Amino acid sequence: MKEKIIETKNLWFSYSPEVTALRNINLEIYKGELIALIGQNGGGKTTLAKHFNGLLKPTKGDVYVKGQNTKDVPANRLALTVGYVFQNPAHQIFTSKVYDEVAYGARNEGLNEEEVKERVEYALEEVGLIGYEDWHPYDLDYGKMKLLTVASIISMKPEVYVLDEPTTGQDHKGRRVLADLVIKLNKEGNTVIVITHDMKFVARTAKRTILLANGEVIKDGATNEVLHDLETLKKAMIKPPQVVQLAYSLKSYGVPTNILTIDDAFNSFKKLINR
Amino acid sequence: MGNETKKAGEENVVVVENYSYSYPTKKNVIQNISFTVKKGEVLGIIGPNGAGKSTLCKTLNGLVPHFYGGFFGGNVTVAGMEVLKHTTAELSTKVGLVFQDPESQISGMMMTVWEEVGFGLSMLGFPREEVDERVNDAIKKVGLEGLEKRSPFELSGGQQQRLAIATVLAIKPEIMVLDEPTAQLDPIGKYEVFKVIEDLTLEGLTTIVVEHEIEELAHFADNIILLHEGKILSYGKAKKVLTEVEKLKAIGEDPPSVTELTYLLDKELDLSLVNYPITLDEAIKIYKELMVSS
Numbered sequence: 001m002k003e004k005i006i007e008t009k010n011l012w013f014s015y016s017p018e019v020t021a022l023r024n025i026n027l028e029i030y031k032g033e034l035i036a037l038i039g040q041n042g043g044g045k046t047t048l049a050k051h052f053n054g055l056l057k058p059t060k061g062d063v064y065v066k067g068q069n070t071k072d073v074p075a076n077r078l079a080l081t082v083g084y085v086f087q088n089p090a091h092q093i094f095t096s097k098v099y100d101e102v103a104y105g106a107r108n109e110g111l112n113e114e115e116v117k118e119r120v121e122y123a124l125e126e127v128g129l130i131g132y133e134d135w136h137p138y139d140l141d142y143g144k145m146k147l148l149t150v151a152s153i154i155s156m157k158p159e160v161y162v163l164d165e166p167t168t169g170q171d172h173k174g175r176r177v178l179a180d181l182v183i184k185l186n187k188e189g190n191t192v193i194v195i196t197h198d199m200k201f202v203a204r205t206a207k208r209t210i211l212l213a214n215g216e217v218i219k220d221g222a223t224n225e226v227l228h229d230l231e232t233l234k235k236a237m238i239k240p241p242q243v244v245q246l247a248y249s250l251k252s253y254g255v256p257t258n259i260l261t262i263d264d265a266f267n268s269f270k271k272l273i274n275r
Numbered sequence: 276m277g278n279e280t281k282k283a284g285e286e287n288v289v290v291v292e293n294y295s296y297s298y299p300t301k302k303n304v305i306q307n308i309s310f311t312v313k314k315g316e317v318l319g320i321i322g323p324n325g326a327g328k329s330t331l332c333k334t335l336n337g338l339v340p341h342f343y344g345g346f347f348g349g350n351v352t353v354a355g356m357e358v359l360k361h362t363t364a365e366l367s368t369k370v371g372l373v374f375q376d377p378e379s380q381i382s383g384m385m386m387t388v389w390e391e392v393g394f395g396l397s398m399l400g401f402p403r404e405e406v407d408e409r410v411n412d413a414i415k416k417v418g419l420e421g422l423e424k425r426s427p428f429e430l431s432g433g434q435q436q437r438l439a440i441a442t443v444l445a446i447k448p449e450i451m452v453l454d455e456p457t458a459q460l461d462p463i464g465k466y467e468v469f470k471v472i473e474d475l476t477l478e479g480l481t482t483i484v485v486e487h488e489i490e491e492l493a494h495f496a497d498n499i500i501l502l503h504e505g506k507i508l509s510y511g512k513a514k515k516v517l518t519e520v521e522k523l524k525a526i527g528e529d530p531p532s533v534t535e536l537t538y539l540l541d542k543e544l545d546l547s548l549v550n551y552p553i554t555l556d557e558a559i560k561i562y563k564e565l566m567v568s569s
Contacts, residue, residue, distance in 0.1 A: 265434070270543055
């Protein structure tokens with residue numbers, strides 16, 4: 001039996017009495033899942049994710065992290081279990097050296113400098129930033145800056161990673177590097193939840209996809225199932241990746257409806273093309 | 276310069292000849308590039324971060340070199356004005372620049388959308404009736420009618436970026452330059468902004484747009500420049516540049532998915548395709564033919 005790591009029960013949340021941001025969210029997230037949280041801005045993605053690490057507490061209902069109600073645990077304790085990588089690196093970076101930036105969380109745990117050093121090396125190795133220890137974070141290019149913010153979470157060794165819009169502002173290479181990193185973190189046994197608008201990134205990485213609209217979960221399932229539900233995606237004004245649209249248009253030619261990536265399409269098309 | 280023509284009736288609005296540039300703190304950001312943009316043309320600029328795309332945009336209204344300093348070589352002429360010999364203020368009446376982050380463009384001094392769009396015109400001393408007409412026209416073109424009295428900061432990201440475009444349109448520039456206009460927007464915002472850009476290009480506005488969303492660019496760019504480490508790696512019709520799959524992949528750029536797929540299938544099956552698709556519609560047509568039952 002897989003371990004349930006996060007659970008929301010009848011979760012409602014309002015920022016003010018007039019605005020309901022989340023409506024009755026019931027989700028079970030298991031250890032080792034790689035989940036994409038998609039939907040338009042204002043749909044509730046970030047609000048929901050901030051409940052996972054206790055940055056927000058439900059207006060009504062409950063959120064459990066490893067069986068503990070987030071109402072009973074201070075957010076700084078939850079941060080050791082659920083690491084949150086913010087969208088804008090500038091909102092997260094606050095020291096003047098890459099090493100210190102990555103060491104901060106580990107130092108906060110009360111580890112000695114020897115242990116901190118080990119954690120920093122491990123984290124920088126994970127994201128491929130070994131050799132940049134003495135750099136000023138703002139001297140890094142935007143792609144590396146993003147990797148630094150992930151490293152500063154890795155050094156705390158959380159069990160769950162929440163990444164908020166990791167590919168915004170990234171070029172194609174940067175997007176691919178982040179996709180590979182997310183897959184690696186997941187393969188190492190971590191639970192990874194990615195909030196994103198980048199459907200190509202979703203197709204490349206996520207096994208499960210949750211679609212939020214107007215504060216409600218309107219679809220939750222295997223990524224290939226969700227990205228091929230063009231009707232529901234349309235309601236949320238989301239366009240699936242180009243190869244999914246292509247496959248969908250060629251359904252009557254025998255193209256299967258589980259294609260997500262260029263590789264998937266390649267493997268299926270080559271059998272269907274008559275030469 | 277601006278009156279010179281390459282072909283009859285096709286006036287060059289932008290002429291870049293052997294242009295090189297170094298910032299005071301960063302050398303060789305642009306290395307000896309040349310290209311032209313004709314009246315009514317849509318030029319897309321693609322390439323990895325750090326390729327020099329934003330520097331190129333800032334050159335077209337003189338921010339580079341007048342604001343940044345540095346070393347400027349070669350010749351850049353926009354709407355008949357040599358960039359080196361004209362101030363940014365002069366160039367800005369002909370070149371409208373739209374940045375990635377709409378909040379950095381909105382003045383923040385105006386209370387309403389309407390006033391924000393009229394701000395530049397008022398500063399330039401246009402008479403009231405002219406301001407009224409241009410503001411209303413610009414707001415209509417970007418589809419912000421009905422939101423004139425809102426605060427710019429109440430708008431969604433896509434609306435804010437369309438507001439930024441409207442402030443530029445109100446000046447009636449000869450050329451609009453957009454630097455990753457959709458990078459910070461959600462899918463609805465991206466859709467709204469691309470729609471506006473496409474409408475404007477259909478009306479004949481000369482446009483240069485830097486974009487990572489190559490699949491969108493493929494729909495409306497006439498020509499594309501692939502920029503890498505300050506040099507032009509590829510330049511020509513969108514179809515030519517976007518179908519050079521190996522060249523794009525070599526520097527980490529993704530061609531449109533349908534183009535990459537077709538390239539892979541052609542290599543595997545030797546389809547002898549002369550015309551790779553760069554848009555979804557083209558791809559659907561091609562594959563319907565290829566998959567027709569024998």
